[in-house]
Amino acid sequence: MPSTDRTSRDSYYGRPILKEPVWKPEVGLYLFTGGLAGASASLSLAARLTGNRSLARTSSLVAAAAVNVSPLLLVKDLGRPERFLNMLRVFKPTSPMSVGSWLLAVSGAAQSAAATCELLDVLPAVRDGAQACSGLLGPPLATYTAALLSDTAVPVWHEARRELPAVFAASSCASAGAAATLIGNDRATGPARRLALLGAGVELIATDIMERRLGLLGEPYRQGGAGRYARAAKTATAFGLGVTALGRGRLRRAGAALILGGAALQRFAIFEAGKASARDPRYTVAVQKQHVG
Amino acid sequence: MSGPRGDGIETYHDPQQRMGFFTDTSVCIGCKACEVACKEWNAVPEDGLLFTAESYDNTGELGANTWRHVAFVEQRVETKDDTTDAMRWLMSSDVCKHCTHAACLDVCPTGALFRTEFGTVVVQEDVCNGCGYCIPACPFGVLDRREIEDDGRVWKCTLCYDRLGDGMTPACAKACPTESIQFGPLDELRGRADARVAELRDAGEQDARLYGADASDGVGGFGAFFLLLDEPEVYGLPPDPVVTTRDLPEMWRAVGAAALGLAGAVALSMVGRRGCPPQTARAETPTTAVRS
Numbered sequence: 001m002p003s004t005d006r007t008s009r010d011s012y013y014g015r016p017i018l019k020e021p022v023w024k025p026e027v028g029l030y031l032f033t034g035g036l037a038g039a040s041a042s043l044s045l046a047a048r049l050t051g052n053r054s055l056a057r058t059s060s061l062v063a064a065a066a067v068n069v070s071p072l073l074l075v076k077d078l079g080r081p082e083r084f085l086n087m088l089r090v091f092k093p094t095s096p097m098s099v100g101s102w103l104l105a106v107s108g109a110a111q112s113a114a115a116t117c118e119l120l121d122v123l124p125a126v127r128d129g130a131q132a133c134s135g136l137l138g139p140p141l142a143t144y145t146a147a148l149l150s151d152t153a154v155p156v157w158h159e160a161r162r163e164l165p166a167v168f169a170a171s172s173c174a175s176a177g178a179a180a181t182l183i184g185n186d187r188a189t190g191p192a193r194r195l196a197l198l199g200a201g202v203e204l205i206a207t208d209i210m211e212r213r214l215g216l217l218g219e220p221y222r223q224g225g226a227g228r229y230a231r232a233a234k235t236a237t238a239f240g241l242g243v244t245a246l247g248r249g250r251l252r253r254a255g256a257a258l259i260l261g262g263a264a265l266q267r268f269a270i271f272e273a274g275k276a277s278a279r280d281p282r283y284t285v286a287v288q289k290q291h292v293g
Numbered sequence: 294m295s296g297p298r299g300d301g302i303e304t305y306h307d308p309q310q311r312m313g314f315f316t317d318t319s320v321c322i323g324c325k326a327c328e329v330a331c332k333e334w335n336a337v338p339e340d341g342l343l344f345t346a347e348s349y350d351n352t353g354e355l356g357a358n359t360w361r362h363v364a365f366v367e368q369r370v371e372t373k374d375d376t377t378d379a380m381r382w383l384m385s386s387d388v389c390k391h392c393t394h395a396a397c398l399d400v401c402p403t404g405a406l407f408r409t410e411f412g413t414v415v416v417q418e419d420v421c422n423g424c425g426y427c428i429p430a431c432p433f434g435v436l437d438r439r440e441i442e443d444d445g446r447v448w449k450c451t452l453c454y455d456r457l458g459d460g461m462t463p464a465c466a467k468a469c470p471t472e473s474i475q476f477g478p479l480d481e482l483r484g485r486a487d488a489r490v491a492e493l494r495d496a497g498e499q500d501a502r503l504y505g506a507d508a509s510d511g512v513g514g515f516g517a518f519f520l521l522l523d524e525p526e527v528y529g530l531p532p533d534p535v536v537t538t539r540d541l542p543e544m545w546r547a548v549g550a551a552a553l554g555l556a557g558a559v560a561l562s563m564v565g566r567r568g569c570p571p572q573t574a575r576a577e578t579p580t581t582a583v584r585s
Contacts, residue, residue, distance in 0.1 A: 012364060012529030013347045015354055019434040022425045042559045050563050079423015079438050079445025086403040086422045093545075094538055097426050098402035139552035146551065147544040151400060151537050152429040158537055161544045165551030173558045187568040195562035202558075248570060278429060285526050288533035 011281040018153050018278045026073040028271035031145050032264040033073065034104070035172030036179060037066035038142030041111050043176045043195060045135025047188075048128065054188035055180060057118050060131060062179045063138070064115030067108045074104075096148040103141045110134040142172035149274060155287050156217050156277040157270075163210035164270070170206050171263045173199030174237070178259035181244065181252065193244060193252070200241040200259045204234065207266065216286055220273040229269035237262030301393075301408035311412035312457060314466065314474060314517035315482040317489055318385035318528075319501065321473040323349055327361040327386050330468035334453065335360065338441060348382075354529065355387055357439035360450040361465045362387045364528050385528050386474060388465070389414070389435045389450035390505060391516030392536065397427035397436055397449075399538040405447075412479070412516055413452040421446040432512070432534035452517070479516060486520060498522065504530065511535030 011017075040063035047055035075084045087101040111134040117127035146168040150161035157164065177196030181189050211218040211230075221230045240258030247255050277283045302308040331337060340358035343351050348365035355362045366383035395414045398406040405420035406427060416436075423445040427436045436449045453463035461467075466476035475482060483506050493501035500522050505515030511534050525532050 009368075009524060009527050011526055012366065013345075013350075015529055017432075017434055017526070017529060017531050019356075019428045019431065019437050021429040022438045039555060039559070042556060043562075046559045046563050052563075052567060077425075079425065079447070080421070083403075083420075083422035086405070086420060087424070089420070090402075090404040092399075092402065092404070094399040094541060095402045095426070096541075096544075097400065097424060101402055139555040140548070142555055143548045143551045147541070147548045148426075150544045151541055152426075153396065153432040153535075153537050154429045157429075158540070161540060162547050165544075165547045166554065169551035169555040169558075173555055176559075177562065181569070186571070190566045190568050191562040193569050194565060195559060198558055198562060252569065274429075281526065281529075284531055288531055288535075 010285065015281065016279050017281045017284045020275050020278045021152070021154065022079075023271075024077050025268070025271075026077045028268045029264070030070050030073045031168075031267035031271060032175065033066045033070045034100075034145055035142040035168055035263070035267070036175040037063050037070060037111070038107070038138040038140070039172035039176030039195075039199075040066060040138070040179060041107065041131070041134040041141070042136075042138035043180060043192065044114075045131050045138070047191065048131060050191075052188055052191065054185045055192060056131075058180045058184035058189070059176065059192070060111070060115045060118050062176070062183070063134065064111045067104070067111045067134075067141075070104060071108065096144055096151050100141075100144045100148060103137055103144060107134045107137040107141050110137070139169070143169050149270070152274075153284075154274045154278045155283040156214060156220055157274045159214055159217050159287060160210050163206060163213060166206045167203065167210055167266070167270070170199050170202035171266050174203050174259050175199070175263040178240070178244070178256040178263070181256040182260065186249075193256075196256060196259050197241060197245055200237050200244075200262070203263065203266065204237055204241070207234070217277060217283055220276040220283075221269065224272075224276060226269050226273035226276050229265050229272055233262050233265035233269050235262075236265060302410060302412045304408070305410045307410065309410045309412075310478040311480075311516065312452070312477065313391060313412070313479040313482060313515070314388060314452070314463070314476055315486050315520070316386055316388065316517065317473050317475065317486070317520045318383065319473075319489075319493060319498070319520055319522055320471045321363070321384040321386055322471055323363055323365055323382070323384040324470060325363050326468040326470060327465035327474055328352065328359070328363060330464040331361045331450075334456070334464035335451070337448075338439075340441065355389070355433075355435050355449075356437040357444075357448040358441070360388065360448075366523070366527055368523075368527075383522055383527065385519065385521065386465070386469075387528070387530070388517050389452070390433055390512070390518070391450075391452055393508065393513030393516065394536040394539070395512070396430040396432065396536045396538055399536070399541075400426045400430045402426060409454055409457075411452070411454075411457050413454065413457075414516075415451045415454050416447055416449060418446060418448070423447060430537055432531050432537070450517075482518075486518070489520060493520075511539070 044059035092098040114130035146165035149157040180192035243255030505518035508514035
């Protein structure tokens with residue numbers, strides 16, 4: 001057989017091999033609100049257990065707000081929003097979205113109950129029980145979304161499956177700590193401030209490790225929309241970390257706001273980098289040719 | 294994976310033979326009868342008859358409204374004496390692969406996607422709520438959300454599940470005039486495909502290869518596999534597709550470790566002063582310490 005020209009051999013008219021996720025920015029925002037809700041619920045429980053009533057209340061309200069906004073964002077993104085209850089039709093451990101739907105439903109109900117008792121100052125036993133339930137479900141709620149993204153064929157998500165949960169966990173700690181520092185009482189938010197600093201620090205390190213280990217696939221984090229989000233996230237988190245650590249009063253709150261914004265931007269960077277890597281067939285082929293050897 | 298042991302048919306009380314497609318692209322003439330027959334039978338809506346400037350291709354890719362897609366690859370060919378500039382056309386009718394280990398089915402949170410008694414993978418249109426998870430899970434980019442007619446659900450090839458139930462051949466295979474699309478029991482098709490590759494290689498077509506016929510590949514073999522004349526990526530197909538859920542245990546372990554880390558970080562943050570460092574050093578007197 002005659003040999004063929006190789007110029008047209010790396011893709012089919014440059015078309016993507018994968019379909020880009022159809023998820024709208026609401027889902028990117030949910031990655032943030034879900035993390036904020038989960039870590040805040042745990043922070044509230046820990047504060048309750050150590051007798052820090054003021055912080056327990058603050059974080060309980062933050063968690064309740066975030067965990068109630070989350071399903072609204074997700075339902076809005078469905079192609080058939082009126083069928084949202086089908087999410088609870090089955091329980092499938094092979095589907096992180098199924099696991100997450102149940103987590104969100106149970107922890108959402110528990111956190112709402114806890115926050116309602118907190119606000120009305122009634123039924124302390126119900127409040128504590130519900131907060132314990134929500135607080136224990138908080139860590140999985142904040143991190144399962146990493147498995148949700150990794151469990152796709154999207155190159156930058158699937159290949160980051162070992163690092164993504166750590167990034168999400170750290171970013172969630174940073175969010176919960178920063179939110180409580182921002183709106184809580186200074187005399188009670190010492191633990192929240194420490195959690196924000198710890199979370200923000202680990203978030204910066206874990207993100208850096210993830211992007212390095214991705215090698216060629218780290219490219220989407222440096223280019224285009226995802227690159228802008230990633231740079232903005234790192235800048236906001238790093239500045240926020242410094243200001244929250246050193247600042248007092250209003251300055252500290254400004255730092256907390258920066259950490260909160262950095263965490264949200266970080267989720268959008270990951271969300272957009274995934275979409276960009278699905279659009280370009282080069283990434284799909286490169287990863288698989290390495291597997292082939 | 295939902296079915297790491299078998300292809301899923303074994304879970305039925307009355308399992309049928311696993312049925313599939315063998316698409317022999319070496320005899321495809323690009324007539325698109327398969328695309329048309331599929332649209333007609335399955336009432337798939339029109340999605341824009343576009344001029345793509347990509348040879349004779351006007352549907353571009355598989356999607357919610359294109360369940361058979363004929364690709365037209367134009368390649369320049371150097372002849373032996375290198376005097377004439379010739380070209381060759383590769384034509385290939387792409388379709389859902391009906392994977393043995395189907396990622397779309399594994400990740401579907403509503404159970405809308407299911408394995409039929411014929412071993413094929415089908416979306417139940419009355420259950421799908423359009424969450425879109427199967428779309429990036431598919432390593433071939435087969436599934437997509439139907440955005441026209443306010444539909445919002447995900448659609449793909451059903452391997453004519455309704456026709457199979459009545460012992461009929463799927464519409465595309467029935468319409469194919471060159472038997473490029475062959476339908477039948479998967480075992481039988483695999484045997485036929487092996488013979489065809491040997492025949493083509495004997496005839497000098499050294500690049501002829503089967504794609505998706507190997508049960509030990511990343512998705513456990515395709516229920517709809519292909520004979521290609523070049524690398525898969527030339528046709529817009531992934532070279533080594535993997536069912537994403539193969540790595541799910543590893544992902545859940547990483548999530549578990551991260552969740553424990555989060556809990557540990559929250560616990561650790563409780564150690565230390567209750568309040569934030571106060572506004573001024575002077576205010577840092579014991580009287581401001583509040584026990585709440």
